[in-house]
Amino acid sequence: MAKVSLKTTSIAAALLLSVGGSLSIVPSVSAAEKCPIDLRKSKAVGQSAAKKVGKSFAAYQEGNVDEAIAILLEVNAKNDFDKAYIDRMLGNFYAEKSQMGTAIKYLKKAVEADILGGVDHAATVRLYADLLIQEKKFKESIPQYYKWMEFTCKQDAQVYRRIGIAYSEQKNWKKVLEVADKGLSISDKPDKGLYQMKLTAYFNQKNYPAAVKVLETMVPLFQDDKRLWVQLAQFYLMTEDYTKSLATYDLAYMNGFLETAGNITRLTQLLAQKGSSYRAAQIFEKHLKSGLIKEDEKTLSILAGFYHNAKELKEGAYYYGKAAAVNNSGKFYLKQARLLTLEEKYKSAIPVLKKALDAGGVNAGEVQFELALAYLGTKQYKAAYQRCKLAAKDKKTARTAKSYLAYIEEKARIYKVQL
Secondary structure, eight states: OOOOOOGGGGHHHHSOBOTTSOBOOOOSSOGGGOOHHHHSOOOOOOHHHHHHHHHHHHHHHTTOHHHHHHHHHTOOOOSHHHHHHHHHHHHHHHHHTTOHHHHHHHHHHHHHHTOSOHHHHHHHHHHHHHHHHHTTOHHHHHHHHHHHHHHHTOOOHHHHHHHHHHHHHTTOHHHHHHHHHHHHHHOSSOOHHHHHHHHHHHHHTTOHHHHHHHHHHHHHHTTTOHHHHHHHHHHHHHTTOHHHHHHHHHHHHHTTOOOSHHHHHHHHHHHHHTTOHHHHHHHHHHHHHHTSSOOSHHHHHHHHHHHHHTTOHHHHHHHHHHHHHHHTOHHHHHHHHHHHHHTTOHHHHHHHHHHHHHHOSSOHHHHHHHHHHHHHHTTOHHHHHHHHHHHHTSTTTHHHHHHHHHHHHHHHHHTTOOO
């Protein structure tokens, strides 16, 4: 929650001391308008209280807040107006000292007295509400803000925002939406805070389509807010609109708004899903090399997969090899070897397949069969035959391996190789 500004504590200084030491307020408009703030007549503090108030105010102006408070505490106010006036000043001074509990106590008495002049009462109610919300007394703050609006006959977007904060803290999302819409309807310019409040409310209600509409409004209004672009792309994902999610992520990327490894990864995964695996690989590799994306087994295997899907077998094999080397992964050594075999680099595939066998975590029959194919590719028929026989003993590869035994035997006969 944004901190409530305590600049309002200088209200005490705005209690204009008259030449004679008393305090007075002049109504701003005629009573004909029938607004409570204008109908509330001004009054002057009693003569005995005025002297102490003047002395206290002088101490405050010199920066002696403690002394200003001590002087006010000595005042023996004779009537309700003087008491309320003193309470209001004490509330302001204690707020300036960040003694919010005490400030709230005095401001509450001044507000409940409901006797101060129009401007003074309005300012006291507003400060009281602000301090309540700052002190996390959210439920109590809401009626005070409404009282301020009723008393002043003003509709204020910032006040609606604070009411919205109070309702948000109580998780009353229906009320948050009502207040945010009201604030937006009277705001003279787009209010990001109120829009964000609506977004949060819809998110917590799990109304993701409505949240998308809010973001679709916000992004054009606040185009330089990188976070909003990412949020919109993420909400498109949540509503399974992958085309719009990709388009938004891509636009955000081209504008330099994607600054985390997670966002780059999501962009590239969406690109790959939409058939742009090579571009996905290029973007992912760029940020892997820059250090934005941490280089580890997972990220290296993701990049290898992008190149693999893009039919860039050389690069795919290279990154599967790097991924395998991180934790001696048999799975990734096997993937590397298969791409090498597809590129007809049988000689290079053989030691990689042996590493896969040594590392484990893979089906031995599959690796033996791949070794048989690699040896066959290098015309090492005896080695191919031995590996194929081992593969034939594994249930997973038995059928395929047995069908190759006869082929290898025939090749060995042609080339006069003793098996």
